[in-house]
């Protein structure tokens with residue numbers, strides 16, 4: 001087995017184990033392989049071992065790689081997104097994890113309509129920790145933002161995403177994951193038409209097991225699969 005195939009198998013086994021320990025169906029957690037700053041060749045290698053969803057942070061890099069690869073890949077944009085870059089994404093990405101402001105959602109709606117692509121699935125990024133350096137709407141503003149996005153016809157809210165502060169101890173991230181889950185429940189209770197709170201995108205190489213225990217449905221794992229960047 002190649003190193004990447006081996007790493008993928010290990011990560012998948014850890015996901016299954018975390019599901020068993022928390023009484024969850026392992027089919028309810030999907031792995032987003034974060035390939036940023038790694039060459040397209042490693043994506044082909046991971047795809048050959050059955051990995052389907054790949055996450056990229058930078059629009060130019062994502063578009064370049066998508067153009068180079070013929071593998072049946074589902075691309076997710078997981079990095080901070082500037083409105084002027086949105087136009088490159090319809091027809092390529094199937095989910096954007098980082099919608100944190102109405103103006104960005106409006107631009108996604110406009111570009112998806114222009115390209116006559118099916119509506120774009122998005123997650124609302126919430127800055128649960130309130131760190132000034134992190135993107136994301138505040139927990140308080142999230143409900144209203146979801147309500148406003150829900151009125152746009154070519155964009156569908158499918159859930160929430162967060163990035164807690166970095167800790168050496170993954171347990172320290174747990175309160176942030178839990179808060180995102182509770183916020184999703186609160187938004188679900190609002191029963192906003194067209195809004196689904198089906199996905200919680202949380203957990204990275206250092207803490208994805210804890211995130212799964214707290215309800216993650218999409219874990220974004222880079223280093224544990226592809227090595228250091």
Ligand SMILES: *Cc1c(COP(=O)(O)O)cnc(C)c1O
Nearest residue numbers: 034078204205220221222223224
């Ligand atoms: C880079 C990145 C990841 C993956 O981080 P690793 O620690 O390498 O697993 C996940 N989510 C986002 C938003 C990232 O930018």
